[in-house]
Amino acid sequence: MTGKERREQLLDIGRTLFAERGLDGTSVEEIAAAAGVSKPVVYEHFGGKEGLYAVVVDREFEKLLALVTDSLAEAIHYRGKLEKAALALLEYIEESPDGFRILVRDSHGGTGTGSYASLLSEIAGEVEYVLAQEFDRHEYDDKFAPMYAQMLVGMVALTGQWWLDVRKPKREEVAAHVVNLAWNGLSGLEPRPSLDPRRRRKELERLKKVAAKEEKAAEKVAAKEERAAAKAERAHRKRHPEELNGTQPA
Incomplete structure (x- = not known):
């Protein structure tokens, strides 16, 4: 095994162990044993488990950041950008669960520190730029773009x-629901969200037909109630003709 191959082997083993046990819970002895080498080999390549951990984190950080930022650049429509970015994150989680666990493990939401927190800050900066352009186009105040990006x-x-x-439902369905909430808001949620534009158009047409049908039914009910009210009014007048002449019964 060449030195480069050994280095990659140690990185793969380290990623698995760090994801399962964290940095503190993993020892150089365990890494060396899993690789079938002595401890000095680990020290030779990385200077210790901390050096190995730093390289693993850096690789995962750059990999996920590139996936998300590239997805934002690919789509033209802003809904498409959001769809691709959400799907990119979910694809990374599905294909690199160990890497994602490592990124999340050392991040602290309350303090905003750690690899994942730094990664999200980087991504938010990219999203902020996209939103600022969109806000300007719609004459919104772009000073709120950073807040909306967060x-x-x-x-x-x-x-x-x-x-x-949980891994349920499938990643495409999860991404569709995330975009549904982000794009439409709670008051305008699509009952059957999808990443497929054709399915969305078909669903929109279906909803329009349902709305038209409900409106037509409501009009029929209103007309029926109006006829019933008119009939009741005529019956009342027939029973009390004196009211028409303004007279009172003796």
Whole structure:
């Protein structure tokens, strides 16, 4: 095994152990034993478990950041950007669960520190830039773009942490629901959200037909109630003709 191959082997083993036990719970002895080498080999390549951990974290950080930022650059429509960014995070979680666990493990939401917190800050900066352009286009105050960027990134990030363990529903469906809330708000949620534009158009057409049908039914009910009220009024007048002449019964 070449030195480069050995280094990659140690990184793979370290990623698995750090994801399971964390930095403090993993020893150089365990890393060396899993790789079938002596401890000096680990020290030779990384200077110790801390050096190995730092490289693992840095790689995962750059990998996920590139996935999300590239997804933001790919789509033209702003809904598409949000869809691709959410899906990129979920794809990373599904394909690199150990890496994601390592990023999340050393981050502290209350203090805003750690690899994951730093990563989210980087992503929020990218989203802020995108939102500022959109705000300007719609004549919104772009000074609120940083706040909205934090909202969007936080929503996707926390959903990703939750999905890491539950893994249901499928990532495309999770991304569709995240975008549904972010794009439409609670008052305008789509009953059957999808990342497929054709399915969304079909669903929108279905909802329009349902709304038209409900409106037509409501009009029929209103007309029926109006006829009933008119009929009751005619019956009342027939029973009390004196009211029409303004006279009172003797």
